[in-house]
Amino acid sequence: MTGKSRAINDGGTYDGGTRPAASGRHVVVMGVAGCGKSTVGAALAERLGAEFLDGDALHPQSNIDRMASGTPLNDDDRAPWLAEIGRRFSASDAPLVIACSALKRAYRDIIRSGDPTVTFVHLHGTREILNERMNSRPGHFMPASLLDSQLATLEHLQVDETGVVVDIETPVQQIVDRAAEELLGSQDDAARFLVDLKAAPFNLDDSAVEWVESTLASMTLEEKIGQLFINHNNDYSPEYLDGVLENFHVGGMRYRPGPSAAVQEHIRYAQSKTRIPLLVASNPEMGGAGSCDDGTFVSTHLQAGSHPDKSIARRMGEVAGVETAALGCNWAFAPIVDIHYNWRNTVISTRAFGNTPEIVVERAKEYFDGISESPTVCAMKHFPGDGIDERDQHVVTSYNTLGYEEWNRTYGHVYREMIGHGVQSIMVGHIGAPEVSRHFRPGLADAEIRPATLAPELLQDLLRGELGFNGLVLTDASLMVGLTQAMKRRDLVPATIAAGCDMFLFFRNPEEDFGFMLDGYKSGVISDSRLEDALRRILGLKASLGLHVRTQLVPPAEALAVIGSQAHRAIAADIADKTVTLVKDTAHNLPITPETHQRIRLYGISGGADFTRADPLAYLDTVKEELEAAGFAVDVFKTAEQREAAGETGMNFMRVLSEEATADYPERYDAALVFANVKGFAQEAAIRIKWSSPMAAEIPWYATEVPTVFVSLNQPNHLIDVPMVKTAIHAHAGTREAIRATIQKIQGKSEFQGTFNENVFCDSFDTRL
Numbered sequence: 018m019t020g021k022s023r024a025i026n027d028g029g030t031y032d033g034g035t036r037p038a039a040s041g042r043h044v045v046v047m048g049v050a051g052c053g054k055s056t057v058g059a060a061l062a063e064r065l066g067a068e069f070l071d072g073d074a075l076h077p078q079s080n081i082d083r084m085a086s087g088t089p090l091n092d093d094d095r096a097p098w099l100a101e102i103g104r105r106f107s108a109s110d111a112p113l114v115i116a117c118s119a120l121k122r123a124y125r126d127i128i129r130s131g132d133p134t135v136t137f138v139h140l141h142g143t144r145e146i147l148n149e150r151m152n153s154r155p156g157h158f159m160p161a162s163l164l165d166s167q168l169a170t171l172e173h174l175q176v177d178e179t180g181v182v183v184d185i186e187t188p189v190q191q192i193v194d195r196a197a198e199e200l201l202g203s204q205d206d207a208a209r210f211l212v213d214l215k216a217a218p219f220n221l222d223d224s225a226v227e228w229v230e231s232t233l234a235s236m237t238l239e240e241k242i243g244q245l246f247i248n249h250n251n252d253y254s255p256e257y258l259d260g261v262l263e264n265f266h267v268g269g270m271r272y273r274p275g276p277s278a279a280v281q282e283h284i285r286y287a288q289s290k291t292r293i294p295l296l297v298a299s300n301p302e303m304g305g306a307g308s309c310d311d312g313t314f315v316s317t318h319l320q321a322g323s324h325p326d327k328s329i330a331r332r333m334g335e336v337a338g339v340e341t342a343a344l345g346c347n348w349a350f351a352p353i354v355d356i357h358y359n360w361r362n363t364v365i366s367t368r369a370f371g372n373t374p375e376i377v378v379e380r381a382k383e384y385f386d387g388i389s390e391s392p393t394v395c396a397m398k399h400f401p402g403d404g405i406d407e408r409d410q411h412v413v414t415s416y417n418t419l420g421y422e423e424w425n426r427t428y429g430h431v432y433r434e435m436i437g438h439g440v441q442s443i444m445v446g447h448i449g450a451p452e453v454s455r456h457f458r459p460g461l462a463d464a465e466i467r468p469a470t471l472a473p474e475l476l477q478d479l480l481r482g483e484l485g486f487n488g489l490v491l492t493d494a495s496l497m498v499g500l501t502q503a504m505k506r507r508d509l510v511p512a513t514i515a516a517g518c519d520m521f522l523f524f525r526n527p528e529e530d531f532g533f534m535l536d537g538y539k540s541g542v543i544s545d546s547r548l549e550d551a552l553r554r555i556l557g558l559k560a561s562l563g564l565h566v567r568t569q570l571v572p573p574a575e576a577l578a579v580i581g582s583q584a585h586r587a588i589a590a591d592i593a594d595k596t597v598t599l600v601k602d603t604a605h606n607l608p609i610t611p612e613t614h615q616r617i618r619l620y621g622i623s624g625g626a627d628f629t630r631a632d633p634l635a636y637l638d639t640v641k642e643e644l645e646a647a648g649f650a651v652d653v654f655k656t657a658e659q660r661e662a663a664g665e666t667g668m669n670f671m672r673v674l675s676e677e678a679t680a681d682y683p684e685r686y687d688a689a690l691v692f693a694n695v696k697g698f699a700q701e702a703a704i705r706i707k708w709s710s711p712m713a714a715e716i717p718w719y720a721t722e723v724p725t726v727f728v729s730l731n732q733p734n735h736l737i738d739v740p741m742v743k744t745a746i747h748a749h750a751g752t753r754e755a756i757r758a759t760i761q762k763i764q765g766k767s768e769f770q771g772t773f774n775e776n777v778f779c780d781s782f783d784t785r786l
Contacts, residue, residue, distance in 0.1 A: 047119035048140035049167040051151035054116035067112030103131020137180040244268035269296035284345035294564035305340030313585040320749040322370035330380040334387025345571035360776040361407035363704040399446030402428035410499030411699035421456035447499030476517030491520040511537020519551040598771030604743035606724035608765030611648035614687035622693035670710030677714035737779035
């Protein structure tokens with residue numbers, strides 16, 4: 018650490034110059050004994066043209082005597098001393114710098130109670146440097162023996178404190194230069210980080226800017242607070258929407274998917290009931306599927322990255338844009354620009370375009386260009402980047418542990434390219450980046466690492482500053498434990514906006530969260546400048562879509578004809594044919610045809626029922642239908658649970674195994690096909706195959722008995738659990754189009770064209786055999 022510094026705003030954010038208190042007028046130079054508070058404080062005061070006071074001189078004699086005897090001060094001892102420092106600031110109309118240890122947050126709060134505008138300059142150094150300096154100043158009333166006590170007491174500046182941290186390894190003059198640069202340069206930073214509505218990605222003309230400003234000026238405080246929220250509509254009834262819009266004045270909404278006609282009418286009603294047009298978001302990560310029940314599944318992100326034809330991603334984006342726009346949506350929570358480095362990570366294993374920055378950038382641009390043909394803006398996700406940690410931020414905070422330089426070469430490259438390409442908004446994940454945070458905040462302790470949604474150094478120093486992003490920033494879903502484990506709800510709600518997010522995704526309890534945000538503004542956690550900057554970005558995004566001038570915000574019902582259309586399903590079928598991938602066929606089992614392998618034993622593997630309560634093995638009926646249509650005789654394996662549900666008695670896994678695994682297996686079946694559609698969402702940190710029972714009969718023990726083909730309809734990492742299979746196919750989807758294309762290729766009627774990356778082998782030699 019060589020002279021690096023960082024700043025945090027009065028609103029809990031480092032947002033460059035939106036730091037009105039960081040003006041250099043009233044400053045506390047803080048830190049443990051030996052850090053050079055008095056020396057640096059005096060030099061800084063001279064640079065700022067301020068009076069300097071050494072806080073030690075303000076101690077009552079009783080405190081000085083206790084410290085000289087080697088007795089640490091307690092909080093009761095310090096309270097009147099700290100209050101006196103605060104009083105000195107409040108009594109001074111001139112610039113004033115005071116050197117004071119101010120080790121705890123509570124101590125700094127006492128000082129701020131006298132003058133809330135105080136900025137803290139924390140002089141940070143290693144124990145070795147501090148000890149060396151203390152031993153070089155004999156006669157000082159603070160002995161070196163108290164250093165460890167002070168370090169144990171020290172609480173670093175928190176996200177809602179105005180402050181600057183400067184390393185003390187460099188000469189005094191350089192320390193003063195860095196502190197003064199932060200204190201005096203805040204207004205220049207403000208001009209750099211405040212939104213420019215006429216610049217990309219908003220590109221507003223004068224009339225649109227005027228609409229933003231006049232709308233902002235007309236809003237009540239409650240309307241301003243409401244615009245920060247994106248509601249998740251769990252109810253389609255007009256009464257529900259009336260309550261949300263009238264009581265909470267939300268700026269955007271997402272909805273639970275349903276039939277397209279119901280979704281469209283829901284959106285139409287919502288837009289008709291709000292004074293300020295709504296941003297209506299959907300999750301079109303796979304085309305139209307996921308935005309309504311009858312939308313077209315085109316491909317996953319991984320599927321769109323699993324063929325040399327980059328236009329697959331563009332066509333997925335085109336269908337996504339056309340179908341979601343027909344519903345009345347105007348905001349796509351896509352593309353996903355994570356990089357799937359860790360094969361154990363299953364939250365983005367199918368949702369990332371691949372495992373290199375290059376493939377992610379290429380395909381994400383194609384998707385963006387495709388969806389941008391419709392009146393839709395994008396929110397790429399999940400900054401600062403998923404794919405390193407194997408855990409899922411839905412259930413636990415995860416971390417991108419790359420160093421700053423490596424992050425810049427990988428994820429940083431992706432974000433720079435996409436920002437330059439015009440992406441309008443960025444969804445921030447509940448993902449920490451410890452080494453990147455420490456690049457901007459030297460000395461940040463492990464316990465102080467926060468997910469990016471609460472980390473001003475990532476949102477402001479990095480995203481706004483170094484990456485130059487001028488668009489809108491929103492949190493990922495606020496119900497995720499990756500966020501909620503970080504701090505109390507009443508604190509984290511306003512802290513996300515203070516840290517640099519512009520919108521907050523989903524209420525947990527609407528009344529509570531709205532109140533928390535309002536209280537955060539009234540208490541100063543969210544500053545006026547931060548609130549108004551966020552609102553300008555929200556309104557600016559709406560204006561960039563033309564929502565303020567459109568006469569029809571939702572298309573007529575006839576527009577729904579494009580959803581699930583024959584043309585879109587033909588696109589899906591073509592992509593399925595191109596992307597079904599042969600991962601390995603080391604035993605040369607293929608082709609398998611009705612002429613050579615008539616009798617098929619069919620196994621279905623799923624992750625069990627999830628929160629959707631849908632039948633996890635429903636796809637198996639489609640597989641059976643397609644196999645029989647091709648001329649195969651199909652016998653579907655049933656687990657003990659399935660057989661018992663069908664009315665058989667006395668069932669258990671040992672009985673099933675003894676009946677299934679017999680010596681005459683090759684006489685009963687010519688080949689075995691295993692179709693796995695293992696899914697999971699927000700219920701576990703990582704997904705693996707879970708068999709139906711111990712030593713389950715469906716585990717491919719039979720791979721040594723008959724030609725066996727394993728087909729994954731979702732996850733790419735199954736070979737770690739079934740390395741014994743010699744033929745593995747990744748079909749990417751459980752759609753009829755993908756299943757049909759797979760069966761065609763198993764028979765040799767169509768060539769495999771899909772590609773794969775090394776993640777499929779899960780870093781294990783046996784998976785390649």
